[in-house]
Amino acid sequence: MKKKTPQPPKWATRFLTTYCRPELLEDLQGDLNEYFDRNLRNRGAFIARLIYIIDVLKFLRSYVVRRPSVTNPFNNTFMLSSYIKTSGRSILRSRLFSGINIIGLAVSMSIGLLVIAILSDLFSYDSTLKNKDRIYRVVSNLEWPAHQPMKLASTSWKGGTLIHEEVPAVESMTILRNNFGGDARTGDNTVPVKGFYADNGFFDVFGFPFISGVPSTALKQPHSLVLTQVTAQKLFGQADPIGKTVTFDSTLYTVTGVLQDLPKLSHLHFEALASLSSINTSNTTTDGGYMDWNNCFSNYVYVLLKKNSKPSSFTTALGKINTRENDPAANSKVLLSSQPLKDIPMGSRMANEIGAVFPLALVYVIAGLALVILLSACFNYTNLSIARSLRRSREVGIRKVMGANRSQVVGQFIVESIILSLISLVCAFFIFLVLRGQFLSFHEFLQSAFSLQLTPRVILYFISLAMAVGIIAGVLPAIFYAKINAIQVLKNASSLKVFRHVSFRKALVVVQYTLSLIFITTTVIGYNQYKGFIRFDLGFKTENILNIRLQGNKDEVLAGKLAGLPAVNGISRSLMVSSLGSFYGTDMKYNNPADSAGVAQNFVDGNYLQLHQYSFLAGHNFTASPKNAPETEIIVNEQLIRRFNIGKGNPQKAIGERVSIDNKKLTIVGVLRDFHYGTLDSKIDPTAIRYSVSPNGYLNVKLNMANLPATMTSIATFWKELDKVHPLDAKFYDAQIEEAYSQYAVMLKVIGFIALMAICISSLGLFGMVIYTMEKRVKEVSIRKVLGASEGLLVYLLSRSFLFLLMIAALIALPLTWLFFDRVILPRFVYHQPIGFGEMLIGLFFVGGIAFIMIGIQTLKIVRANPARILKNE
Amino acid sequence: MKGTHLGEFEELVLLTIASLLDNAYSVAICDELTKHADRTVKLGVVHAVLNRLEEKGLVKSELGEATATRGGKRKRFYLITGAGKASLIRSKAIRDELWQKIPNFTLNRI
Numbered sequence: 001m002k003k004k005t006p007q008p009p010k011w012a013t014r015f016l017t018t019y020c021r022p023e024l025l026e027d028l029q030g031d032l033n034e035y036f037d038r039n040l041r042n043r044g045a046f047i048a049r050l051i052y053i054i055d056v057l058k059f060l061r062s063y064v065v066r067r068p069s070v071t072n073p074f075n076n077t078f079m080l081s082s083y084i085k086t087s088g089r090s091i092l093r094s095r096l097f098s099g100i101n102i103i104g105l106a107v108s109m110s111i112g113l114l115v116i117a118i119l120s121d122l123f124s125y126d127s128t129l130k131n132k133d134r135i136y137r138v139v140s141n142l143e144w145p146a147h148q149p150m151k152l153a154s155t156s157w158k159g160g161t162l163i164h165e166e167v168p169a170v171e172s173m174t175i176l177r178n179n180f181g182g183d184a185r186t187g188d189n190t191v192p193v194k195g196f197y198a199d200n201g202f203f204d205v206f207g208f209p210f211i212s213g214v215p216s217t218a219l220k221q222p223h224s225l226v227l228t229q230v231t232a233q234k235l236f237g238q239a240d241p242i243g244k245t246v247t248f249d250s251t252l253y254t255v256t257g258v259l260q261d262l263p264k265l266s267h268l269h270f271e272a273l274a275s276l277s278s279i280n281t282s283n284t285t286t287d288g289g290y291m292d293w294n295n296c297f298s299n300y301v302y303v304l305l306k307k308n309s310k311p312s313s314f315t316t317a318l319g320k321i322n323t324r325e326n327d328p329a330a331n332s333k334v335l336l337s338s339q340p341l342k343d344i345p346m347g348s349r350m351a352n353e354i355g356a357v358f359p360l361a362l363v364y365v366i367a368g369l370a371l372v373i374l375l376s377a378c379f380n381y382t383n384l385s386i387a388r389s390l391r392r393s394r395e396v397g398i399r400k401v402m403g404a405n406r407s408q409v410v411g412q413f414i415v416e417s418i419i420l421s422l423i424s425l426v427c428a429f430f431i432f433l434v435l436r437g438q439f440l441s442f443h444e445f446l447q448s449a450f451s452l453q454l455t456p457r458v459i460l461y462f463i464s465l466a467m468a469v470g471i472i473a474g475v476l477p478a479i480f481y482a483k484i485n486a487i488q489v490l491k492n493a494s495s496l497k498v499f500r501h502v503s504f505r506k507a508l509v510v511v512q513y514t515l516s517l518i519f520i521t522t523t524v525i526g527y528n529q530y531k532g533f534i535r536f537d538l539g540f541k542t543e544n545i546l547n548i549r550l551q552g553n554k555d556e557v558l559a560g561k562l563a564g565l566p567a568v569n570g571i572s573r574s575l576m577v578s579s580l581g582s583f584y585g586t587d588m589k590y591n592n593p594a595d596s597a598g599v600a601q602n603f604v605d606g607n608y609l610q611l612h613q614y615s616f617l618a619g620h621n622f623t624a625s626p627k628n629a630p631e632t633e634i635i636v637n638e639q640l641i642r643r644f645n646i647g648k649g650n651p652q653k654a655i656g657e658r659v660s661i662d663n664k665k666l667t668i669v670g671v672l673r674d675f676h677y678g679t680l681d682s683k684i685d686p687t688a689i690r691y692s693v694s695p696n697g698y699l700n701v702k703l704n705m706a707n708l709p710a711t712m713t714s715i716a717t718f719w720k721e722l723d724k725v726h727p728l729d730a731k732f733y734d735a736q737i738e739e740a741y742s743q744y745a746v747m748l749k750v751i752g753f754i755a756l757m758a759i760c761i762s763s764l765g766l767f768g769m770v771i772y773t774m775e776k777r778v779k780e781v782s783i784r785k786v787l788g789a790s791e792g793l794l795v796y797l798l799s800r801s802f803l804f805l806l807m808i809a810a811l812i813a814l815p816l817t818w819l820f821f822d823r824v825i826l827p828r829f830v831y832h833q834p835i836g837f838g839e840m841l842i843g844l845f846f847v848g849g850i851a852f853i854m855i856g857i858q859t860l861k862i863v864r865a866n867p868a869r870i871l872k873n874e
Numbered sequence: 875m876k877g878t879h880l881g882e883f884e885e886l887v888l889l890t891i892a893s894l895l896d897n898a899y900s901v902a903i904c905d906e907l908t909k910h911a912d913r914t915v916k917l918g919v920v921h922a923v924l925n926r927l928e929e930k931g932l933v934k935s936e937l938g939e940a941t942a943t944r945g946g947k948r949k950r951f952y953l954i955t956g957a958g959k960a961s962l963i964r965s966k967a968i969r970d971e972l973w974q975k976i977p978n979f980t981l982n983r984i
Contacts, residue, residue: 026937030947031900031917037943058918063925 006045087416106427108377113432115370125345135341138301144332154352160301167317169309174201176300195270213257219275225253231271267355356449378473380764385477387772397489406482417474425466512762517813519755520843532833539675540612542733549729567711570702572607575695590644603695618651619670634666640686782867798859899949932958
């Protein structure tokens, strides 16, 4: 056989074709070929190729290079309206396709919107401050032997003073000190108020606007007080607060100013500021003297740098102060450094943080996750659009025949995908509104830290996101269609090569389904476990018991009034509410003085055990004793007698034994069946119940649930009469237990939503494959039908391969999920329910059902079609 | 306009086109020049000159028939136009006139 003759390098030819004017191209190419042949003969293939490449490069001259074609700029504008019109028609024509795409894009876009709103909030923290770019916070790094260095958001008072005195770049400085606050009293009005001590530089640095008062002197004098507007109204109503006095404990403060309320997105939050000079600095605190260099735990220092001063010079100045002030002989070292104001909300984690902080890594993770979700949705759109190419390529062919050029076809499809993604944006927006509410209710912290308001800027971001999604999703189909050869398509559309990597696509579908199955099964199992937690038999009854926190008030008055209510079936008193995760422990000893062990305890009155229906294994309830009688009795659980081997672990024999606790000798009068003092993730520990006539923690009120609103109203009225300052804090025990596990509920919600999204995305991926395969095989199906295949058989034939993919996904996902729960999650909970076989399959049925319906509808459509109509075109 | 003024190389190329009669296409012109002028002539340069001559209207060109030798690409044949002939004659006339002014021009051995 003849050896293939060497050819000129293809890429060089292609390069020439791209830059050369069409009218010159043929001649040049011919010349190059001629030379190439000649060189090939005389000098060998390598040299010939080299010369060819060099010549191609040398032809790159001004007269050879193509001029960019100048088209009428108005042309595109005119075409745009046509694009929009035809896109609208095409979206309406294939409703199923558009609907599915819109849902898919909307679900993933809603996450994008949420992330945008979150990021926008984070970046607009403190953005209303006038000098925000020049404000720096001084933070400390505490180094001490045998400890990790500790980053503190707080600084020493002395550090602040030194900076103000010595650093020339500092225009003004302020020191804040926390722990100002308490119950503020004005005449007969008492309001709890929280805030800071601050010096007068505060207003120079932050420039918070005043409503009344003089900023330059407001915090100069000792015992001056500046209130925010809301606090002023709470204290004084509509009256002018300036000059009035407010009492905290026994100290009298004079109001010297009222500030406008702080914006929500501020890292500082306070209701009142007291002048720093009110503090008597000659006293000492638990951390040492106020003015000690190392006392860096309660003060925050902010500086305003002068205009045009460099932050680096400030850093250098801080370094100098550090070296001078740190005693080399001292145990611990405090190193000051500066942090720009805008870095505070997303800065690194520091102890003693003054407000909410979101670690930057978390921000990246959230944004990355949203990006992945969005991209996979875009990918699905691309997939689906190309999968439909068999239908749409004819349209493109005709467009091209009518004179559309590539860029116009690209424009057409990009506009179509942008319109689709803008429609998705509208849907996504509604999902976002729901998500926002859910997100904020996940945790009080989120509610206080984010507003997620819809500002014009955020809306603009939303629209840009939709446009970007439209362009990213539409660009590949657009290029694909633009490349279509009109003649080929019009002659025979099925000759198009659409999906090259079919096995890769199948693998992708399997991966997507595996993930969806993992998420949804996790949700189902997690939900069952969570339900199990809140319905768990704790060893006592919690139904219809309302726990009222006394908040320091005397129980007798309230209990007396409540007992008069017809709906109240019983009242008991306890120091704390158990089974919610809080723990109150002490040490106990039995006969052996060297053997002491920690036990959990609770103080209750005589009604408590009965009201909660604890079950006694032996012995009896406490015998009633007067209020000030010494404590003599104790009731314990099984674990405790087993731990100390009291009566050889036999409850009957344990009665009458004496244990010592808190230096008291107490007699065991009862043994309770083990009950859950802690949450279900901890084992049942040795627990003791001790007697107190009024433990002054909670009132446990057993209610008759009939006519609950009226009962609650009366309880609220009684509380108002008792305590005018603090709002009533009464919660049903069951609700409290639910609250104790609320973090899991939040996690479930998040995972559930991810599952929903994963299902949407993977369903779309599968759908694209199905549509493509069906369109490919429509003729085959028709022929089979003509030859006598039954419908059922055809549906089975067509859906077989997809169901196979689903099976693979299930075989990977379900064992993985089971292992994950069995080995990783559930061992953390000492008391949990077994994983049911049924709950493993619920998710599979759900996902499989959706896939089956999707495949079924598509296959049936083809199978039901009249074969004569499909085959006659051949 | 620079008009019909001919540069040295342009003149050579134009002359070659005229001398090659019906077979004046880029590669042939190149070869011919290499043979007669005894200097290496690059294809790119010839193309540039051909392009310029055509712009000046001194030559015209048309595509020939496809042949197998050039990878199926057609040759572009150049023909000298009337203006081209005129400018060649004019430049020869100028030279002749100048030559005649030199009474005794021989290469003396040094």
